[in-house]
Amino acid sequence: MIFSEDFDVIVVGGGHAGTEAALAAARIGQKTLLLSHNIETLGQMSCNPSIGGIGKGHLVKEVDALGGAMAAAADEAGIQFRILNSSKGPAVRATRVQADRVLYRQAIRRRLENQPNLWLFQQAVDDLTLEGDRITGVVTQLGIKFSARAVVLTAGTFLGGLAHVGSSSFQAGRAGDPPSISLAMRLREMKLPAGRLKTGTPPRIDGRTIDYSVMTEQLSDTPAPVFSFMGSAAQHPRQLPCWITHTNSRTHDIIRGGLDRSPLFTGVIEGVGPRYCPSIEDKVVRFSAKESHQIFLEPEGLSTHEIYPNGISTSLPFDLQIELVRSIKGMEKAHITRPGYAIEYDYFDPRGLKGSLETKMIEGLFFAGQINGTTGYEEAAAQGLLAGINAALKTLDRDAWCPRRDEAYLGVLVDDLITRGVTEPYRMFTSRAEYRLQLREDNADLRLTEIGRRLGVVDDARWSAFETKREAIVREQDRLKAIWLSPKTNSSAPSEADVLRVLGKTIERDYSLSELLRRPGVSYASLMSLPGVGDAVADPLVAEQVEIQARYHGYIARQKDEVARNAHYEEIRLPQDLDYATVRGLSSEAQQKLNQHKPETAGQAARISGITPATISLLLVHVKRGFSSQNKKKSA
Amino acid sequence: MIFSEDFDVIVVGGGHAGTEAALAAARIGQKTLLLSHNIETLGQMSCNPSIGGIGKGHLVKEVDALGGAMAAAADEAGIQFRILNSSKGPAVRATRVQADRVLYRQAIRRRLENQPNLWLFQQAVDDLTLEGDRITGVVTQLGIKFSARAVVLTAGTFLGGLAHVGSSSFQAGRAGDPPSISLAMRLREMKLPAGRLKTGTPPRIDGRTIDYSVMTEQLSDTPAPVFSFMGSAAQHPRQLPCWITHTNSRTHDIIRGGLDRSPLFTGVIEGVGPRYCPSIEDKVVRFSAKESHQIFLEPEGLSTHEIYPNGISTSLPFDLQIELVRSIKGMEKAHITRPGYAIEYDYFDPRGLKGSLETKMIEGLFFAGQINGTTGYEEAAAQGLLAGINAALKTLDRDAWCPRRDEAYLGVLVDDLITRGVTEPYRMFTSRAEYRLQLREDNADLRLTEIGRRLGVVDDARWSAFETKREAIVREQDRLKAIWLSPKTNSSAPSEADVLRVLGKTIERDYSLSELLRRPGVSYASLMSLPGVGDAVADPLVAEQVEIQARYHGYIARQKDEVARNAHYEEIRLPQDLDYATVRGLSSEAQQKLNQHKPETAGQAARISGITPATISLLLVHVKRGFSSQNKKKSA
Numbered sequence A, B: 001m002i003f004s005e006d007f008d009v010i011v012v013g014g015g016h017a018g019t020e021a022a023l024a025a026a027r028i029g030q031k032t033l034l035l036s037h038n039i040e041t042l043g044q045m046s047c048n049p050s051i052g053g054i055g056k057g058h059l060v061k062e063v064d065a066l067g068g069a070m071a072a073a074a075d076e077a078g079i080q081f082r083i084l085n086s087s088k089g090p091a092v093r094a095t096r097v098q099a100d101r102v103l104y105r106q107a108i109r110r111r112l113e114n115q116p117n118l119w120l121f122q123q124a125v126d127d128l129t130l131e132g133d134r135i136t137g138v139v140t141q142l143g144i145k146f147s148a149r150a151v152v153l154t155a156g157t158f159l160g161g162l163a164h165v166g167s168s169s170f171q172a173g174r175a176g177d178p179p180s181i182s183l184a185m186r187l188r189e190m191k192l193p194a195g196r197l198k199t200g201t202p203p204r205i206d207g208r209t210i211d212y213s214v215m216t217e218q219l220s221d222t223p224a225p226v227f228s229f230m231g232s233a234a235q236h237p238r239q240l241p242c243w244i245t246h247t248n249s250r251t252h253d254i255i256r257g258g259l260d261r262s263p264l265f266t267g268v269i270e271g272v273g274p275r276y277c278p279s280i281e282d283k284v285v286r287f288s289a290k291e292s293h294q295i296f297l298e299p300e301g302l303s304t305h306e307i308y309p310n311g312i313s314t315s316l317p318f319d320l321q322i323e324l325v326r327s328i329k330g331m332e333k334a335h336i337t338r339p340g341y342a343i344e345y346d347y348f349d350p351r352g353l354k355g356s357l358e359t360k361m362i363e364g365l366f367f368a369g370q371i372n373g374t375t376g377y378e379e380a381a382a383q384g385l386l387a388g389i390n391a392a393l394k395t396l397d398r399d400a401w402c403p404r405r406d407e408a409y410l411g412v413l414v415d416d417l418i419t420r421g422v423t424e425p426y427r428m429f430t431s432r433a434e435y436r437l438q439l440r441e442d443n444a445d446l447r448l449t450e451i452g453r454r455l456g457v458v459d460d461a462r463w464s465a466f467e468t469k470r471e472a473i474v475r476e477q478d479r480l481k482a483i484w485l486s487p488k489t490n491s492s493a494p495s496e497a498d499v500l501r502v503l504g505k506t507i508e509r510d511y512s513l514s515e516l517l518r519r520p521g522v523s524y525a526s527l528m529s530l531p532g533v534g535d536a537v538a539d540p541l542v543a544e545q546v547e548i549q550a551r552y553h554g555y556i557a558r559q560k561d562e563v564a565r566n567a568h569y570e571e572i573r574l575p576q577d578l579d580y581a582t583v584r585g586l587s588s589e590a591q592q593k594l595n596q597h598k599p600e601t602a603g604q605a606a607r608i609s610g611i612t613p614a615t616i617s618l619l620l621v622h623v624k625r626g627f628s629s630q631n632k633k634k635s636a
């Protein structure tokens, strides 16, 4: 049957990518349908029960700055909050939350159910409908046809999903969920460039069988960090500790003894796994000199005893899983509640995508999440948000938004994917960003909320909170510029002792507070402790911005210059129908690579491995000539 | 691999039967393993979000009286509590709870995770292992072999599960969950007598698209009823109303117009559906004169807008589902979030079971729940509890517990199943019980808790609460017997006006309060309002018992006599290896039926349809003779 109402945007899949995509498209005001296997599993965390971490936390803050759900849901579901790298520079500081699985699902589902313009429907999608190379809708398992002008596909690990434990395997989207077989076959038929990847998860443990007394406890930070720019610590439920233990040489012997029965080593699994989230068998083989690996025992929630042993992802046969778990200190009597397993699934070469996450081959079809070769909830959510925005914009005939590498990790993520493709599941790291100092967690709102407002994904409440904060920052910065500290002491000025205490030395000329704040070791709080300098701002986030922007002023200014220099390239668009074999002077390697990638801008072209600055120059000459001749044709 | 530890009892399936079975076996102290597809779906309600109702509520109270989880979980998860038939006699009064799906799952899971001796493991079971005709364990999807001396199989609607909507069908255990195909095939290979049944569920509606203003509101009763004997109203979460609307002639026209596309009428579905939970298409066809059917719109939970429209279960094609829903008053703009569907599945002829729910063919293998041809959570839970108890007793070499028809609805349920089999999904009704007046909700604890204590499923807390209550009842009954009301008024006795008010007339001789309470229209409360009769008991449940037992004293005494007369038959055991063809004088029909059923007692034999009292007499003669000749042989 054909469903009688048309939608603007259909999102397929209710994981982290799909839920952000659906929410974003609906926030923009487009009539959106979210189709997923099971309404009960919306927002389900397939693997570790945690959100954020270095690089990943940055993405979550960006999603939040753009009105997304992930950070806010984590604030409601988090049972342990920490700031990683808190002693390091602000660029690499990151929020990480241990989340209660059930509460997290609930927080996401509540947002979906209460989002105007968004409709939920529980059904697997088996097919896409096209008119020529334009998407027109989807067909569900029951043969129901839904029409839309844009479709966002976020099928995660479900496409042709195959779970492995030892030499056994079974079809599944993840343990307990059915795979998407028909849709995977259909996509393969459409000749979208596909491959296989794999990822894995550790066995889960019954916490009642763990001896925590021999482990190290790790508590939430105090005061508890907050993830969302709109959140507060009062939203957090009861907090729980995590526990730290280690593998030992016996554990490693057990693993080595079982490699001939590991599907990773016997060649049963074709898909490539994530180098940065390796299985324990990978770690033992690759770092064979290391005698011990750290394991974090993370609670799965407030209402369960199940424990997630972070660090021992494995697809070894189950008998070895038991042996290896029980070889670890404090786990001698551990009962496994769910076996660890690896999952292999279809992904699509992201070099087939535009910067908007629209596929190049099929107009109106967007891909987001694990399906693009990434791994991680945060990477999925960020892509989902972007694809949802751009799908909605497309149906409004508005230009796509493609965040730049200097604007957002989201820009880095998408640009990496579409220009370099993936050879293994891609995860975010701060080291992937060349303008790291600008792309901090703390300023994600300052970087993106105004853009989000323009795009239509930022609601009034967030916008007014943001404006208040932004104005307070500027006001305080202006105030600090206007207050001068003089070496001449007088009754109203701070004493020499005060100045020594705060600055570590005396001053020889007049300095504005703004200038003094740039000095290393001078904090905003200490500066404000000087008598006569007026009241500090009340909002700690405003104070933080004032301090960070002053302290890193020089570096940031330099990065901005560099961005400006490179911006030129980013703005030169390359025609998508250009045959690089016709570009004079290009090496045949360069021709091949460019024809394969079809970069959208010269900036993108420059980042393709093997493309030299000389090649770019030739390209620019050609494009200039090409455009003018095209323009001539048009005007003729 | 073979799992290194042995279990006493393995329970396969984490639905309502499986969870009660696992809890009961573990309460008895036997080492128990619960294997299910998915830990997240433990205690999942596949269809309507409600527990209890007439006949069903009785089962839940019995499960509770035996220490089971269902009533207590309903007290924690219930968002509407009502007593049905509250104006009728106590025998047919029943508790019904509308439950929050998420909270219910959580309440069940918490109990499972905290039950000593109980281990959870997430894995589908694909096979059973036997030694001769004795069960030895199970094999999971990953080839893990778990050993146990008893196995309880509770696979619900999952065995060969096939979902239907219009002419489409897909394999599933229920929507969103994978079916059990391998296990179903394996059971068929074992030649256990199997058939197909079907059941259905309505589409779910987004509550935001319903116009409640044109509907009738239905609130919780006040004061809120409590389900568990150990529960309290303070445990209940926030309460929500239900709403009542109706189908109309247009609805019925739409349905009639679609019958040629209904899998129920085109012959696509082989399985027989439940006559008493019919689909809306069944109702429209069977009661063609009726112009309207009532629909209850029931909230699915506190944190969702989803609504369960009780009364329009359907497997019509989805386009007709939309039309039919939107033809109903207040639902003109309804958005369906999940399509309705029917599910067909394998069940096993319960005449192949003993009264303990052990299969006759395979020693140590027990069946409980939907797999035995029943429908409903309550029927499943009751069977699960019983099978769990008997599996545990078996591994302790203790005698099975087979509740009698006059003891419990549980006895009625099992006896009906094993003596009559099923031709359609079996659900409980009070009319199935011949000793209805004895089998009330209110006295489930008085009937069963002492037995449960002996069996080992009733813990100390429940036992001491029960003893306190039972003693208080007896104490109050004794007190009422000792207080006499005299027609002679004196200063300390009630005035004539008081007596008239309470009894409706004056008395002419001395009566004990106990005697007066038996009079129709005299309540305990009004009796206690007489001056000089002392204080009423504080516990309303004690007062209720005192009142009911007095009021129905005569009837109950007569039922007890009848039970005693029939008890004789129930105690005469029939040898399981008896070939009825050798019994002199039996008609060949009787021989056939008895050979097919192999009843365990003469009572059971008497209830087989077509077996006459004359047949039973012949049987008794034979058995007497048989036994004595056997005994002779033994002593020889």
Ligand SMILES: Cc1cc2nc3c(=O)[nH]c(=O)nc-3n(C[C@H](O)[C@H](O)[C@H](O)COP(=O)(O)OP(=O)(O)OC[C@H]3O[C@@H](n4cnc5c(N)ncnc54)[C@H](O)[C@@H]3O)c2cc1C
Residues within 6 Å of the ligand: A012, A013, A014, A015, A016, A017, A018, A035, A036, A037, A038, A041, A042, A044, A045, A046, A047, A048, A123, A124, A125, A126, A154, A155, A156, A157, A158, A159, A173, A174, A175, A180, A183, A199, A200, A201, A277, A313, A341, A342, A343, A368, A369, A370, A371, A374, A375, A376, A377, A380, A381
């Ligand atoms: C076993 C396992 C181990 C993992 N290990 C790690 C790890 O170590 N580190 C890490 O960062 N990440 C890991 N992940 C990955 C992480 O779960 C994903 O990155 C993240 O969930 C991706 O989000 P997504 O939205 O792209 O897809 P998913 O979260 O997989 O969601 C996909 C959604 O689409 C729905 N869907 C699929 N097909 C259809 C269809 N045809 N019709 C309708 N709905 C459909 C599904 O029901 C589901 O709701 C692991 C995942 C698994 C399964």
Ligand SMILES: Cc1cc2nc3c(=O)[nH]c(=O)nc-3n(C[C@H](O)[C@H](O)[C@H](O)COP(=O)(O)OP(=O)(O)OC[C@H]3O[C@@H](n4cnc5c(N)ncnc54)[C@H](O)[C@@H]3O)c2cc1C
Residues within 6 Å of the ligand: B012, B013, B014, B015, B016, B017, B018, B035, B036, B037, B038, B041, B042, B044, B045, B046, B047, B048, B123, B124, B125, B126, B154, B155, B156, B157, B158, B159, B173, B174, B175, B179, B180, B183, B199, B200, B201, B277, B313, B341, B342, B343, B368, B369, B370, B371, B374, B375, B376, B377, B380, B381
């Ligand atoms: C579509 C639908 C409509 C229904 N309509 C009604 C109705 O109108 N009225 C009514 O009273 N009842 C209805 N029911 C029935 C009701 O859901 C069941 O009576 C009740 O759930 C039975 O409980 P159970 O424990 O026997 O099985 P279920 O609740 O079905 O539980 C079975 C459990 O076993 C697990 N399992 C199955 N196979 C395996 C395996 N091989 N290995 C491991 N685990 C396994 C499953 O994962 C699940 O946890 C309906 C059910 C469905 C699906």
